[in-house]
Amino acid sequence: MMAGKREMEKEHGGGLVSPLDNLLGYCLRRASMAMMADLMSALTPLGLSAGEASFLILVGANPGCRQSDVGRMLEIKRANMTPLVARMKARALVTDAPIDGRSRSLTLTQAGIALRDKALARIGATEKKVRQALTIDENALLASLRSIAG
Amino acid sequence: MMAGKREMEKEHGGGLVSPLDNLLGYCLRRASMAMMADLMSALTPLGLSAGEASFLILVGANPGCRQSDVGRMLEIKRANMTPLVARMKARALVTDAPIDGRSRSLTLTQAGIALRDKALARIGATEKKVRQALTIDENALLASLRSIAG
DNA sequence: TATTGTTATACTCTATAACTATA
DNA sequence: TATAGTTATAGAGTATAACAATA
Numbered sequence: 001m002m003a004g005k006r007e008m009e010k011e012h013g014g015g016l017v018s019p020l021d022n023l024l025g026y027c028l029r030r031a032s033m034a035m036m037a038d039l040m041s042a043l044t045p046l047g048l049s050a051g052e053a054s055f056l057i058l059v060g061a062n063p064g065c066r067q068s069d070v071g072r073m074l075e076i077k078r079a080n081m082t083p084l085v086a087r088m089k090a091r092a093l094v095t096d097a098p099i100d101g102r103s104r105s106l107t108l109t110q111a112g113i114a115l116r117d118k119a120l121a122r123i124g125a126t127e128k129k130v131r132q133a134l135t136i137d138e139n140a141l142l143a144s145l146r147s148i149a150g
Numbered sequence: 151m152m153a154g155k156r157e158m159e160k161e162h163g164g165g166l167v168s169p170l171d172n173l174l175g176y177c178l179r180r181a182s183m184a185m186m187a188d189l190m191s192a193l194t195p196l197g198l199s200a201g202e203a204s205f206l207i208l209v210g211a212n213p214g215c216r217q218s219d220v221g222r223m224l225e226i227k228r229a230n231m232t233p234l235v236a237r238m239k240a241r242a243l244v245t246d247a248p249i250d251g252r253s254r255s256l257t258l259t260q261a262g263i264a265l266r267d268k269a270l271a272r273i274g275a276t277e278k279k280v281r282q283a284l285t286i287d288e289n290a291l292l293a294s295l296r297s298i299a300g
Numbered sequence: 301t302a303t304t305g306t307t308a309t310a311c312t313c314t315a316t317a318a319c320t321a322t323a
Numbered sequence: 324t325a326t327a328g329t330t331a332t333a334g335a336g337t338a339t340a341a342c343a344a345t346a
Contacts (some may be wrong), residue, residue: 003293007188011181012224013219013220013223014216015214015235015299016208016211016212016219016223017211017212017222018208018211019208019211020204020207020208021292021296022195022292023180023190023273023277024185024277024280024281024288024291024292025185025189025200025273025276025277026190026204027292027299028178028181028182028185028295028300029186029200029296030225030295030296031178031180031182031186031192031294031295031296031298031299032175032178032181032182032297033225033299034298034300035174035175035179035298036175036179039175049206049335049336050175050179051336054170054176057169057170058166058168058169058170059206061166061167061169062166062167063167064165065164065166066304066307067166067304068161068303068304068305069164070166071164072163073163073166073168075180075183076183076337077338077339078284078303078304078305078306078339079305079306079307079308079334079337079338079339079340080337080338081305082269082305082306084305097222097235100304100345100346101304101344101345101346102303102304102305102306102344102345102346103303103305103345103346104304104305114249123175125171126175127174127175129182130298131174131176132299133297133298134293134294134298135210135269135290135293135294135297136286136290136293140286141174141291142171142172143172143285144181144285144286144291145174145177145178145180145181145273145287146171146181146221147175147284147285148178148184148185148280148284149177149180149182149183149184149285199312216327217327217328218326218327218328226314227314227315228326228327228328228329229314229315229316229317229328229329229331230313230314230315231328232330234326238336250322250323250327250338251304251321251323251327252321252322252323252326252327253320253322253323253326253327253328254327254328254330266315278309
C-alpha cells in the first residue's frame with residue numbers, strides 16, 4: 001500500500017539487493033559515467049572526445065593561455081598534454097606561439113571557435129535533458145559537486 | 151561588495167576563466183574523480199580497488215547470486231568478470247558453485263565478509279567527510295544522481 | 301633549483317571477437 | 324537461438340621516468 005509495486009521496472013540483474021545505491025561515491029560514479037556516455041554520443045559526430053571538447057572550451061575562453069595552465073586546470077599531466085595539443089594543431093583548431101623560451105601560448109583558430117560552438121550547443125542539449133529530470137535545483141547540485149571536487 | 155574577494159584561493163592554473171564549472175557533466179566527472187581518489191586511498195590498505203570493494207559489497211548482500219547478474223548490476227562485462235572473480239577466489243574471499251551447467255553462484259567466505267566489513271567502514275568514513283561539507287540534503291543528492299544514472 | 305615541454309613507456313580499465321557449453 | 328563463462332587481444336586514458344631547455 002505505501003510503496004508502489006514498481007511494475008515494468010528496468011532489470012539490471014536478477015533482483016539483487018543493492019546496498020551500493022546508498023553510497024555517494026558509487027552513485028556519483030554511475031551518474032558521471034552515464035552523463036559521459038551521453039556526451040560522447042553527442043560529441044563523436046564532431047570528431048571530439050570529452051577531453052578534447054573541454055580543451056577547446058577552456059582555450060576558447062582564454063586566448064593566449066599557457067599550455068601548462070590548461071593542463072593544471074583540466075588535471076591533465078604535461079606528458080599527456082603534448083599529444084592532445086598536437087592533435088588539435090593537426091586539425092588546425094588551435095595555434096600555439098612561444099611565450100618565453102619554455103612556455104607556449106594556445107589560441108583557438110576560427111575553425112576551433114566554430115567547432116567549440118558546435119560542441120557547446122550539443123553539450124547544452126545533452127545537459128538540458130538531464131536538468132529537466134532533476135528534482136533539485138541545478139545550481140545547488142552544481143555547487144555540491146564543486147565542493148566535492150574540492 | 152556583493153561578492154567576496156576569495157583571497158588565498160587555491161590556484162589550479164594561471165587565473166583562467168572556467169566556463170566548464172557551469173557544465174553539469176564536467177562537474178560530475180570532477181566530483182566523481184575526487185571521490186574515487188579518496189576511496190582508493192581508503193581501500194588500498196585493504197588491498198582492494200573500488201571495483202573489487204563494490205563486488206564484495208554486492209555479493210555479500212546477495213549470497214548465492216549469479217556471476218552474470220553481478221556483472222550486469224555493476225556494468226562489468228562478462229569478459230572482465232572472469233579475472234575479477236578469479237582474483238577474489240585466489241584470495242579466498244569468495245566461493246563459487248555451479249547453479250546449472252552454465253551459470254555459477256557466488257558467495258562470500260568468512261574472510262570475504264570480514265574484509266567487506268572493513269571496506270564498508272572505511273568507505274563510510276570517507277563519505278562522512280564529504281557529507282559534512284554538503285550544503286544540500288544528502289538523500290536529495292543521491293536521488294538526483296540515481297536519476298542521472300538512469 | 302624549479303618549471304616547461306617532450307619522448308618513451310607502462311599500467312589500469314574497459315571493449316571486442318571468437319570459442320565452448322548449456323538452456 | 325539466446326545465454327553463461329572463458330580466453331585472448333585491442334584500445335583509451337592515465338601515470339611515471341628521464342631528458343633538454345629555460346626561468
